[in-house]
Amino acid sequence: xxxxxxxxxxxxxxxxxxxxxxxxxxxxxxxxxxxxxxxxxxxxxxxxxxxxxxxxxxxxxxxxxxxxxxxxxxxxxxxxxxxxxxxxxxxxxxxxxxxxxxxxxxxxxxxxxxxxxxxxxxxxxxxxxxxxxxxxxxxxxxxxxxxxxxxxxxxxxxxxxxxxxxxxxxxxxxxxxxxxxxxxxxxxxxxxxxxxxxxxxxxxxxxxxxxxxxxxxxxxxxxxxxxxxxxxxxxxxxxxxxxxxxxxxxxxxxxxxxxxxxxxxxxxxxxxxxxxxxxxxxxxxxxxxxxxxxxxxxxxxxxxxxxxxxxxxxxxxxxxxxxxxxxxxxxxxxxxxxxxxxxxxxxxxxxxxxxx
Amino acid sequence: xxxxxxxxxxxxxxxxxxxxxxxxxxxxxxxxxxxxxxxxxxxxxxxxxxxxxxxxxxxxxxxxxxxxxxxxxxxxxxxxxxxxxxxxxxxxxxxxxxxxxxxxxxxxxxxxxxxxxxxxxxxxxxxxxxxxxxxxxxxxxxxxxxxxxxxxxxxxxxxxxxxxxxxxxxxxxxxxxxxxxxxxxxxxxxxxxxxxxxxxxxxxxxxxxxxxxxxxxxxxxxxxxxxxxxxxxxxxxxxxxxxxxxxxxxxxxxxxxxxxxxxxxxxxxxxxxxxxxxxxxxxxxxxxxxxxxxxxxxxxxxxxxxxxxxxxxxxxxxxxxxxxxxxxxxxxxxxxxxxxxxxxxxxxxxxxxxxx
DNA sequence: GACCCGGGTTTCAACGTTGAAATCACGGGA
DNA sequence: TCCCGTGATTTCAACGTTGAAACCCGGGTC
Numbered sequence: 001x002x003x004x005x006x007x008x009x010x011x012x013x014x015x016x017x018x019x020x021x022x023x024x025x026x027x028x029x030x031x032x033x034x035x036x037x038x039x040x041x042x043x044x045x046x047x048x049x050x051x052x053x054x055x056x057x058x059x060x061x062x063x064x065x066x067x068x069x070x071x072x073x074x075x076x077x078x079x080x081x082x083x084x085x086x087x088x089x090x091x092x093x094x095x096x097x098x099x100x101x102x103x104x105x106x107x108x109x110x111x112x113x114x115x116x117x118x119x120x121x122x123x124x125x126x127x128x129x130x131x132x133x134x135x136x137x138x139x140x141x142x143x144x145x146x147x148x149x150x151x152x153x154x155x156x157x158x159x160x161x162x163x164x165x166x167x168x169x170x171x172x173x174x175x176x177x178x179x180x181x182x183x184x185x186x187x188x189x190x191x192x193x194x195x196x197x198x199x200x201x202x203x204x205x206x207x208x209x210x211x212x213x214x215x216x217x218x219x220x221x222x223x224x225x226x227x228x229x230x231x232x233x234x235x236x237x238x239x240x241x242x243x244x245x246x247x248x249x250x251x252x253x254x255x256x257x258x259x260x261x262x263x264x265x266x267x268x269x270x271x272x273x274x275x276x277x278x279x280x281x282x283x284x285x286x287x288x289x290x291x292x293x294x295x296x297x298x299x300x301x302x303x304x305x306x307x308x309x310x311x312x313x314x315x316x317x318x319x320x321x322x323x324x325x326x327x328x329x330x331x332x333x334x335x336x337x338x339x340x341x342x343x344x345x346x347x348x349x350x351x352x353x354x355x356x
Numbered sequence: 357x358x359x360x361x362x363x364x365x366x367x368x369x370x371x372x373x374x375x376x377x378x379x380x381x382x383x384x385x386x387x388x389x390x391x392x393x394x395x396x397x398x399x400x401x402x403x404x405x406x407x408x409x410x411x412x413x414x415x416x417x418x419x420x421x422x423x424x425x426x427x428x429x430x431x432x433x434x435x436x437x438x439x440x441x442x443x444x445x446x447x448x449x450x451x452x453x454x455x456x457x458x459x460x461x462x463x464x465x466x467x468x469x470x471x472x473x474x475x476x477x478x479x480x481x482x483x484x485x486x487x488x489x490x491x492x493x494x495x496x497x498x499x500x501x502x503x504x505x506x507x508x509x510x511x512x513x514x515x516x517x518x519x520x521x522x523x524x525x526x527x528x529x530x531x532x533x534x535x536x537x538x539x540x541x542x543x544x545x546x547x548x549x550x551x552x553x554x555x556x557x558x559x560x561x562x563x564x565x566x567x568x569x570x571x572x573x574x575x576x577x578x579x580x581x582x583x584x585x586x587x588x589x590x591x592x593x594x595x596x597x598x599x600x601x602x603x604x605x606x607x608x609x610x611x612x613x614x615x616x617x618x619x620x621x622x623x624x625x626x627x628x629x630x631x632x633x634x635x636x637x638x639x640x641x642x643x644x645x646x647x648x649x650x651x652x653x654x655x656x657x658x659x660x661x662x663x664x665x666x667x668x669x670x671x672x673x674x675x676x677x678x679x680x681x682x683x684x685x686x687x688x689x690x691x692x693x694x695x696x697x698x699x700x701x702x703x704x705x706x707x708x709x710x711x712x
Numbered sequence: 713g714a715c716c717c718g719g720g721t722t723t724c725a726a727c728g729t730t731g732a733a734a735t736c737a738c739g740g741g742a
Numbered sequence: 743t744c745c746c747g748t749g750a751t752t753t754c755a756a757c758g759t760t761g762a763a764a765c766c767c768g769g770g771t772c
Contacts, residue, residue, distance in 0.1 A: 008500055010728055021752050026730065034749060051499060056478040057416035058728035061757050066413065066478075068456070076445060077655070082438035089432060089459050100424070101457045103445050122412040122422075122478075143407060144364055241659050273659050280661065299433070303597050303629050305636065305661040366758055377722050382760065390719060414758035417727050 009050040017046040029054060060122065069326060070123040072102040072114035074131045078239075079298040080268070081129065084150070087319035088127060095323060097124075108132040117145035125326035130154055146329030148322050153199040160329065160337045162322045164313040166200050166295075169344045170207030171214075173293045173311050174265050176346055178215045180354050182263030182291055185212065186223030188247060188275055189239065189267025201239075201267045204295060208265050223261055225251060227271070239267065244274025252282045262290055263352070269294035269301050272308055276351070280305070291352035306350035318342035365406040373402040385410060416478065425682060426479040428458040428470035430487045434595075435654035436624065437485065440506070443675035444483060451679060453480075464488040473501035481682035486510055502685030504678050509555040516685065516693045518678045520669040522556050522651075525700045526563030527570075529649045529667050530621050532702055534571045536710050538619030538647055541568065542579030544603060544631055545595065545623025557583075557595075557623045560651060564621050579617055581607060583627070595623065600630025608638045618646055619708070625650035625657045628664055632707070636661070647708035663705035674698035 015022035020039055027033040028043040035043075046052075060066045071088050073081040089099045100123055104110040111133045117126060125146040130138065135156040138149070148160045177185060187208045191201050205224075212219055225247045227238045244266065252258065266272035272294030279286050286292055286306055294301060297312030321340045328335050348354065371378035376395055383389040384399040391399075402408075416422045427444050429437040445455045456479055460466040467489045473482060481502040486494065491512040494505070504516045533541060543564045547557050561580075568575055581603045583594045600622065608614065622628035628650030635642050642648055642662055650657060653668030677696045684691050704710065 012728085022728090023730085023752060024750085027751080030730080032730085033751085036750065039750085053473065053499065055417070055728055057413045057422065058757090059730075060413035060478075061411070061417050061727090061759085062729045062731085064757080075442065076432075077439050077442040079435075079438070082435075082441075083433050085438075085441075085457065086431065086433040086459065089457055093459075098456050098458065100454050101441065101445055102454065103442065103449075117409070122416075143409070241655070245659075273656070277659055277661075299597070300629070300656040303601075303633055303660075305633075368758085378758090379723080379760085380721060383721080386760080388760085389721085392720065395720085411758055414727090415760075417729085417757090418759045418761085420727080 008055070009052045010055070011052075014043065014046045014050055014052050017049060018042045065330075066122045066124055067097050068100055068123040069097050069323070070100045070102055070114070070117075070126045071129075072104055072111070072126060073129045074104050074106040076101060076103055078270070079300065080296050083299070083315050084129065084319070087315040088322065091316070091319035091323040094320075095327065097323070097327075104131070106131040108137070112137060112141040115141045115147060116143045117147075124330050127322050127326060144333075146326050146333065148326045148329070150318065150322055151200060152203055155199070157339075158337055160325045161339045162318055162325060162342060163339065164318065164342050164344050166203035167207040167210065169311045169313075169346075170204040170265065170295065171211040172207075172346055173295065173309075174208050174211035175214070176309070176348070176354075177263040177265065177291055177293060177352055178211060178217070180263075180291060180352065183217060184223070184260045185217065185219060185263040185265060186225065186251075186261050187219065187265050187267070188225040188227075188244060188271050190224050190226045191238075192226055204265075204267050220259065220261075222251075222254070222256060222259060227267075239270055241270045241274040241277070244271035245278045246274070247271075248275040248278035249281070252278060252284070258284065258290065264290055264292045266292065266294045269296040269298040269308060269310055272310070272351075273298075273300070273304055276304055276306075276308070287351055287353055293352050297347050302349065304351070309349045309352035310347050311344050312347045313344045314342050364411065365408045366411070367408075370399065370402045370406055370408050373405060374398045421686075422478045422480055423453050424456055424479040425453050425679070426456045426458055426470070426473075426482045427485075428460055428467070428482060429485045430460050430462040432457060432459055434626070435656065436652050439655070439671050440485065440675070443671040444678065447672070447675035447679045450676075451683065453679070453683075460487070462487040464493070468493060468497040471497045471499075471503060473499045473503075480686050483678050483682060500689075502682050502689065504682045504685070506674065506678055507556060508559055511555070513695075514693055516681045517695045518674055518681060518698060519695065520674065520698050520700050522559035523563040523566065525667045525669075525702075526560040526621065526651065527567040528563075528702055529651065529665075530564045530567035531570070532665070532704070532710070533619040533621065533647055533649060533708055534567060534573070536619075536647060536708065539573060540579070540616045541573065541575060541619040541621060542581060542607075542617050543575065543621050543623070544581040544583075544600060544627050546580050546582045547594075548582055560621075560623050576615065576617075578607075578610075578612060578615060583623075595626055597626045597630040597633070600627035601634045602630070603627075604631040604634035605637070608634065608640070614640065614646065620646055620648045622648065622650045625652040625654040625664060625666055628666070628707075629654075629656070629660055632660055632662075632664070643707055643709055649708050653703050658705065660707070662707045665705045665708035666703050667700050668703045669700045670698050 011022040011025045014025045025043050027035050028040050069092050092099045102114055111130050114128055115138050127148050129150040130153045135154055138154055150162055152163045152166050187205055189201050190205055227243050272292055294308050294310040297310040301308040301310050367378040367381045370381045381399050383391050384396050425448050448455045458470055467486050470484055471494050483504050485506040486509045491510055494510055506518055508519045508522050543561055545557050546561055583599050628648055650664050650666040653666040657664040657666050
C-alpha cells in the first residue's frame with residue numbers, strides 16, 4: 001500500500017464543523033477582519049477539536065513570504081559558529097522568523113550555492129558567513145534572495161554586511177600586551193596565500209602590526225606563525241586547537257626556540273588554546289614568560305589553564321543587526337547596501353595580565 | 357510606495373521564452389517525462405537566461421513535502437548540542453533534506469510547542485532533544501508531524517527514539533576508574549528532583565551505582581554532588597562548567613574536604629571541566645589524587661589540563677539513525693515506533709589513566 | 713490503407729491559503 | 743418608511759507547481 005499524504009485538516013474541514021464559510025475561519029485565525037464573538041467561539045472550538053494548523057506552504061504561496069531565514073556557516077561545530085547560530089536563532093525568533101542552518105564546510109561551491117539561494121529557495125533571506133569565496137564570485141553568484149554577509153572576508157561595497165572590526169580589535173589586544181610591558185610579540189594565524197585564505201586573519205595581522213608600529217616595535221618574522229592551508233576534510237578547518245598546538249610546538253622545536261618571545265597574539269581562541277597546550281608541554285610559563293591573547297571569547301576560554309584573555313565580539317548584537325538588515329532588504333529590495341559594525345570588548349584574564 | 361512581492365520568474369515565463377507549454381518546462385526540470393533533446397536545450401537556455409528557480413512553496417503545496425526537518429535542542433551554544441546539530445545537518449543533507457534549528461532554552465512550553473510542530477508547520481519531521489518535559493506531556497502535545505526523540509529523557513514506548521545508553525556507558529566509565537585502582541568514587545551531577553530533572557543524569561547515576569555494586573563498593577553520600585535546579589535565565593543550564601566548578605569547590609570547602617575521594621564521575625564534560633578547575637585551584641593533583649571522567653567527549657576535552665577521559669557518543673551515527681527514523685515515519689505514518697541505540701566508546705586520556 | 717504504439721507535448725484540475733470585492737443583516741437617521 | 747452605513751460574512755480568483763489524462767504525430771504492422 002502506498003503511503004498516503006498525511007491528511008491534516010484544512011480551513012474547509014474546520015468551517016464544516018463550525019458551520020461557517022472557510023473564509024470566516026481564516027478571518028478568525030488571522031484576525032484581519034472582524035468576527036462576532038459567537039462565531040469566533042464556534043470556530044475556535046472546531047479548530048481545537050480538529051487540532052487544525054495552517055499549512056504554511058499555502059500561505060507562503062499566497063503571500064510570498066516564508067518567515068524563514070537561512071544561516072550559512074562553515075562548521076556548526078566550531079564554538080564561534082555555534083555561538084553565532086545561537087545568537088541568530090534568538091534574534092530571528094524575536095521577530096517571528098525561523099532559521100534554516102546550512103553548513104558549507106568552507107567549500108567554495110557550497111558557499112556559492114548558499115549565496116545564490118539554491119538549497120534554500122523558500123527562505124526570505126540569507127545570512128552568509130563566507131570562508132572561501134571572494135567578492136567577485138559572491139556578487140556573480142548571488143540571486144534574488146536578500147543576502148547579508150557576516151564577517152570581513154567579503155569587502156564588496158555592493159552587498160550588505162555586518163562585521164566586527166578585526167583590525168582595531170586585534171590592535172587593542174596587541175596594545176594590551178604592550179601596555180603590560182611585552183616587547184617581543186608574535187602572531188599565530190597568518191595564512192599562506194592571501195587570496196585563498198581567510199581575510200579576517202589578514203585583517204587581524206594588520207591590527208597586530210598597527211599596534212606594534214604605534215609602539216615603535218617590529219615583529220621578528222620567525223614569530224609570525226603561519227597555519228596550514230585549508231583542508232576540506234578536516235572538520236575543524238585550519239583555525240583549530242590542533243593547528244595552534246602544532247605551530248607553536250614547531251616554533252619551540254625550531255632553531256631559535258622562543259627567541260625572546262614574550263607575547264603571542266592569536267587569530268582566534270582555538271589557535272590560542274592549542275598554543276597554551278604546546279607552551280605548557282614545553283614547560284614555558286604562561287603568562288610568566290609568554291602572555292597569550294585570543295579572539296572570539298569562546299565559552300571554554302574562561303576555563304583554560306591559565307584562563308585566556310580574548311576579544312569578545314558582541315554576537316548578540318551582530319545577529320540582531322544582521323537579521324534587521326536582511327529584513328530591511330526583504331521589505332525593500334532596492335534598499336542601498338549598508339555595512340554595520342557590531343561592538344566588541346577585550347576580556348582580560350590570567351593569560352595576559354596587565355601587571356606582569 | 358509599498359514593497360512589491362519579489363517577482364521571480366515562473367514556469368510560465370520560462371515557457372514563453374522557450375516557446376513551449378509550461379508543463380514541458382516542468383518536465384525538463386523534474387525529468388519525470390521524456391523530452392526531446394532540442395526542446396530540452398531551448399528550455400535550459402531559457403532557464404539560464406531568467407535564472408529561474410522553482411518555487412518550493414508551490415511544489416510543497418502540490419506534493420505535500422517540504423524536504424525540511426526540524427531539530428529542536430535546548431541550547432545550540434552547548435558543545436554537545438552544537439556537535440549534534442552538526443551531525444544532524446550533515447545526515448539530513450545526505451538524503452536531500454535541510455534542517456530548521458529551533459532552540460527551546462529548556463523551556464517546557466517551548467518543548468511542547470516543538471513536539472506539536474507549532475512553529476515548524478512546514479517541516480516534514482521533528483527531531484526533539486527534550487530536557488524539561490516528560491512522557492505524558494510529550495504524548496499529549498505531539499501532533500501529526502512525525503517525531504523522533506533524541507536522548508533518554510523520554511521513555512515512552514509509543515514514540516520513536518534514538519538513544520545512547522547512559523547506564524552502560526557510565527558504568528563503563530566508572531569501571532574504568534575501578535580497574536585503575538580507584539576505590540572512593542564520587543558522582544557529579546545528581547539532580548534534586550527526579551521528575552523535573554534530566555533523566556539522562558539519573559541514568560548515568562544508575563550506571564555509576566551499577567559499576568560500584570559490581571565491584572562491591574559503595575559511594576559516600578557526601579560524594580554524590582547535586583547540581584542546582586535548572587534556571588531558565590542561565591544560558592548554559594545546570595550542566596555547565598560554572599556549576600561543576602561551584603559544586604566541587606563547595607565539596608572541598610566543606611567539613612570533610614575530599615574525604616578520601618580518589619575518582620570522580622561527571623554527568624557531562626562541562627561539569628568535569630569545571631571540576632578540573634576547582635581541583636586545580638585547590639592544589640589537588642589530577643589524576644594523582646583524584647581521577648576524573650566525563651561524558652560527551654566535547655572537542656575541548658582533549659585540551660583541558662589534564663586532558664579529560666570521556667565517553668564519546670557516536671553522534672554521526674545517532675544523527676543518521678534519527679534522520680532515517682523520521683523519514684521512515686514520513687513515508688509510513690503507521691510504522692510502529694522503534695527505539696534505536698547509537699554506539700559510544702570510552703576515550704581514555706590523562707585525567708584517568710589506567711596505571712595510576 | 714486502416715490500425716496501433718509510444719514518445720513527445722499539452723490541457724485540466726487541484727493543493728490550501730488570502731486579498732479584493734460582493735453580499736447580507738441590522739439598526740439609526742431622515 | 744426608506745435609505746444608508748457599518749459590521750459580519752461570503753464569493754471569487756489567484757499564488758506556482760505537479761499528477762492525471764488527453765492529445766498529436768510519425769513509424770511500424772497486418
